[in-house]
Amino acid sequence: MEKPSTHLKVSRSDSVSVVEFADRKILDELDIYEIGEELNHIIDSEPGIKLLLDFRNVDHMTSSALGMLITVRNKVQEHSGKLRLANINRQIFEVFKITRLNKVFEIFDNTEEALVGF
Amino acid sequence: MKLPPGFPQLSEPELIELTLTSDYDAVRSCEEAILDGIERHGYDDDFRFAIKLALEEALTNAIRHGHANDTQKSIQVRYRVDAQRVIIMVRDQGRGFDPESVPDPTLDENLERPCGRGVMLMRCYMTSIHYNDKGNEVWMLKDRADSGMP
Numbered sequence: 001m002e003k004p005s006t007h008l009k010v011s012r013s014d015s016v017s018v019v020e021f022a023d024r025k026i027l028d029e030l031d032i033y034e035i036g037e038e039l040n041h042i043i044d045s046e047p048g049i050k051l052l053l054d055f056r057n058v059d060h061m062t063s064s065a066l067g068m069l070i071t072v073r074n075k076v077q078e079h080s081g082k083l084r085l086a087n088i089n090r091q092i093f094e095v096f097k098i099t100r101l102n103k104v105f106e107i108f109d110n111t112e113e114a115l116v117g118f
Numbered sequence: 119m120k121l122p123p124g125f126p127q128l129s130e131p132e133l134i135e136l137t138l139t140s141d142y143d144a145v146r147s148c149e150e151a152i153l154d155g156i157e158r159h160g161y162d163d164d165f166r167f168a169i170k171l172a173l174e175e176a177l178t179n180a181i182r183h184g185h186a187n188d189t190q191k192s193i194q195v196r197y198r199v200d201a202q203r204v205i206i207m208v209r210d211q212g213r214g215f216d217p218e219s220v221p222d223p224t225l226d227e228n229l230e231r232p233c234g235r236g237v238m239l240m241r242c243y244m245t246s247i248h249y250n251d252k253g254n255e256v257w258m259l260k261d262r263a264d265s266g267m268p
Binding site: 028029030060061062063064066067068070071073074091095098099100101103104 | 142163164167170171174175178181182187223224229230231232233234235236238239242
């Protein structure tokens with residue numbers, strides 16, 4: 001039997017898999033590893049996946065978590081899928097801007113906007 | 119004890135010293151103590167975010183890179199939170215590294231690399247950071263006047 005996810009809440013909106021982070025902060029290396037593994041599993045289970053990561057519950061970020069997100073993005077691309085991010089708060093969006101990762105990821109203000117034309 | 123250039127010269131008793139087991143659970147108590155001090159002195163939420171980010175990067179670097187996740191090692195932290203500024207030192211028992219050798223993660227050719235952003239974020243969010251020559255000890259300073267985002 002598949003181990004239930006402890007870090008992610010997964011839902012479906014038409015053809016898009018919407019994944020919400022259950023942890024308010026993504027710090028611990030083990031948590032980041034497990035989140036990465038759970039996302040890998042989701043990506044592997046659906047070739048050409050349309051994956052929307054919803055950051056509404058996330059209020060902190062680290063460089064390790066950014067690295068995990070880049071690895072997820074690269075894997076989605078390998079699987080001919082699409083990745084979008086939404087609901088990133090102002091402070092975390094600053095981290096994306098400082099690192100210029102706002103140029104790498106498609107980032108939307110909210111999930112409604114992210115779902116349009118996905 | 120002499121603090122790095124550009125840092126206020128404090129006497130040793132003015133810094134709180136902690137020795138921590140090199141694992142994520144152990145360093146959390148240190149993080150909480152420093153963040154409590156920040157709240158007590160009325161720093162704003164952006165200042166708190168900046169300190170938390172830089173501190174976690176420094177502690178993660180010590181655990182993961184300095185000690186290769188060896189929980190037998192220990193991390194030394196010295197810090198001071200007062201009304202004017204926050205000063206934090208993190209030292210690991212590793213071989214150290216040259217922070218100047220980390221490629222600029224914001225260059226186009228490095229944007230898709232999953233690592234190499236920690237030191238850059240510490241520099242952005244702190245007023246000043248200073249590594250010792252060996253590269254296993256980092257001093258971080260954030261002035262109250264430097265509150266807010268980078």
